[in-house]
Amino acid sequence: LVSCAKRAKTPNSELAVCRVLLAELEAHQDAWPFLSPVKLKSVPGYRKVIKKPMDFFTIKEKLINNMYLNQENFIIDVNLVFDNCQKFNEDDSEIGQAGHRMKRFFDKRWTELLRKQ
Numbered sequence: 001l002v003s004c005a006k007r008a009k010t011p012n013s014e015l016a017v018c019r020v021l022l023a024e025l026e027a028h029q030d031a032w033p034f035l036s037p038v039k040l041k042s043v044p045g046y047r048k049v050i051k052k053p054m055d056f057f058t059i060k061e062k063l064i065n066n067m068y069l070n071q072e073n074f075i076i077d078v079n080l081v082f083d084n085c086q087k088f089n090e091d092d093s094e095i096g097q098a099g100h101r102m103k104r105f106f107d108k109r110w111t112e113l114l115r116k117q
């Protein structure tokens with residue numbers, strides 16, 4: 001029998017990993033600052049300093065509405081959450097520390113999940 005070509009990763013299997021990863025991020029005890037959009041009206045300076053706000057709820061909406069073509073675009077948005085956090089918060093602040101812990105968790109989990117594929 002002719003061996004079948006290596007099956008291409010269908011986009012939905014790629015995105016299934018993203019849904020798993022997002023669920024783990026949302027369940028993390030340090031996720032609280034990132035679960036929903038920063039309230040731009042109640043955080044002075046945020047709108048001016050952070051050009052592209054992002055949060056886990058917005059990412060979930062984008063996943064549900066098929067706005068990610070691949071894993072890369074999903075990973076870019078998750079990293080945007082953490083980069084925004086590092087830009088706006090001191091490293092030794094509560095939220096700054098939560099952001100660093102969440103970033104370390106995410107980096108570990110997506111390499112584990114993607115290496116397995």
Ligand SMILES: CO[C@H](O)CCc1ccc(O)cc1
Pocket residue numbers: 033034038043084085088089095
């Ligand atoms: C992900 O959280 C954002 O970095 C906003 C952080 C923030 C919000 C209100 C404050 O009084 C201070 C920091």
